[in-house]
Amino acid sequence: MPSSGTQNYHHGDLRSALLDAAATRIENQGIEGLSLRKLADDVGVSRSALYHHFRDKNALLNAVAANGFANWIAMTSESGGDESVPAPVRMKQFVYGYVHWAVEHPQLYDLMFGRPIWKNDLADDELKDVAYPAFQYMLGLITHWQQQGVLLADKPALRQTQVIWATLHGLAKLVTDGVYVDSSHIDEMCDCAVNMLLPNKL
Amino acid sequence: MPSSGTQNYHHGDLRSALLDAAATRIENQGIEGLSLRKLADDVGVSRSALYHHFRDKNALLNAVAANGFANWIAMTSESGGDESVPAPVRMKQFVYGYVHWAVEHPQLYDLMFGRPIWKNDLADDELKDVAYPAFQYMLGLITHWQQQGVLLADKPALRQTQVIWATLHGLAKLVTDGVYVDSSHIDEMCDCAVNMLLPNKL
DNA sequence: ATCTTTATCTTGACAGTGTCAAATTATGAT
DNA sequence: ATCATAATTTGACACTGTCAAGATAAAGAT
Structure with missing residues (x-):
């Protein structure tokens, strides 16, 4: 599924996308309610993709x-x-x-x-x-x-x-x-x- | 394994034993580090025995x-x-x-x-x-x-x-x-x- | 003493979590 | 076209809290 430019296999700017999604999720559910897996779902990416941008x-x-x-x-x-x-x-x-x-x-x-x-x-x-x-x-x-x-x-x-x-x-x-x-x-x-x-x- | 009186199948005073163990565990590892399963191990009881004393x-x-x-x-x-x-x-x-x-x-x-x-x-x-x-x-x-x-x-x-x-x-x-x-x-x-x-x- | 009830504890199971290793796929350089 | 590298995925592991069902002991009634 190509199309919209940033939605390739390589996300383009996954790091800042994760940051944004994390910020809004924290704003709503708090730190305790932040799940990396749900976060990955928000961004539309697999659960451990995050580990290439954050330790x-x-x-x-x-x-x-x-x-x-x-x-x-x-x-x-x-x-x-x-x-x-x-x-x-x-x-x-x-x-x-x-x-x-x-x-x-x-x-x-x-x-x-x-x-x-x-x-x-x-x-x-x-x-x-x-x-x-x-x-x-x-x-x-x-x-x-x-x-x-x-x-x-x-x-x-x-x-x-x-x-x-x-x-x-x-x-x-x-x-x-x-x-x-x-x-x-x-x-x-x-x-x-x-x-x-x-x-x-x- | 009977013997010491309070160590029967029925623990005797499990509630306060859990409270004590929880307090010391919190004092050492903090709230985040408190695991109910480890707590049960400390007291020598199964993991879900706790639920008969705390909701x-x-x-x-x-x-x-x-x-x-x-x-x-x-x-x-x-x-x-x-x-x-x-x-x-x-x-x-x-x-x-x-x-x-x-x-x-x-x-x-x-x-x-x-x-x-x-x-x-x-x-x-x-x-x-x-x-x-x-x-x-x-x-x-x-x-x-x-x-x-x-x-x-x-x-x-x-x-x-x-x-x-x-x-x-x-x-x-x-x-x-x-x-x-x-x-x-x-x-x-x-x-x-x-x-x-x-x-x-x- | 025996039966019944009740409180207590255990085992099995489920969904959820963070994290790693190995396999997969795209990108960039040559 | 080839190769190296970076990005992403899948499978797996150990861990968590919690519930349902079964097992066991204690207490109460007869």
Whole structure:
């Protein structure tokens, strides 16, 4: 069955086709619900064709997560980088952006910052190369706000970044994992978080 | 093979034996590494004997998590309930206790507060009955500290509890999930968190 | 003591999973 | 046309959770 060009024996661009299919399948059913065999069916290819493009399932997940980080960084740069508004407002925007992105992409967020990948060093170099800049970007933001006096400088910027990130990550996790079932008060929780973390109230 | 009393055809107390074995296996290999068949081998019983004591694997995990909550509440009451020390110090103790308990029982913490159980309502009533008081206990603490002026009362206690819990949960998650690989600075992160969350510094 | 009922445990089986080895097929270079 | 290489498939293996049917022990009734 020839015809449509990309549908030969050699798929053409199977790697990215698998990545796309995996991303949408993860978005719908979550990481646990991702089966390599069903994925192969989606793309219309045999079950073990995948192994010529990814070493194993973990490598595929790493690649999906790496794409997620690229997406995440794009969002973050947008919501935190507007120099025209005062810093406290930018921080509020950043918090909103972070939590809302996580809530809108719960499965992807779970994959990117979750245990299966990071525990026991299952993250490959390619993923680390995209993930570390994400944290560095946050560290840069916090350092900047510290220098501007929006945040106190009584503790190292690294520590404050870790705590602020922990707060955002905790909010995101509690909501996306279903521990906070009531997700209609996300904005109020974000407001409260900004309020508590900033020494000079808005 | 009769002999030792509890090793008959009827196991005697298979349910709690399974619970114990599951807890230690989870502690070592994590939730993902828990196989019902290996578990049955540990206890010396056939693979499907389990189904006469738990409806399915999820029910077993629920029971293990419920035990974990009992343990957690015991620890928390101890580290936060000392009335003789001033409230800010007690809050610091509470934060230390929370994060350290999570770090010392990473797999159990992951099970108790993780996505597999709470997402899509997989928590049964028995578990909810133990888990909700845990949050209520925290809410009580925060409310008390608000009334004592340790925390500002400019936001509802519920919101502040959610944010503080998010911070602790985020710290715990980032460390136990391996995102913060450097776990030697846990105490400094806790200090910084207390410092940022308390309006009146220690 | 014997029969019946009930709870408990085992064996066999099924569908599903990730992964590898060997065979198959297409592509590209010579 | 030939050959090497890359891409894909089929067969197989070990593993998983779960169910149905049979086997066994304990408990209750008479």
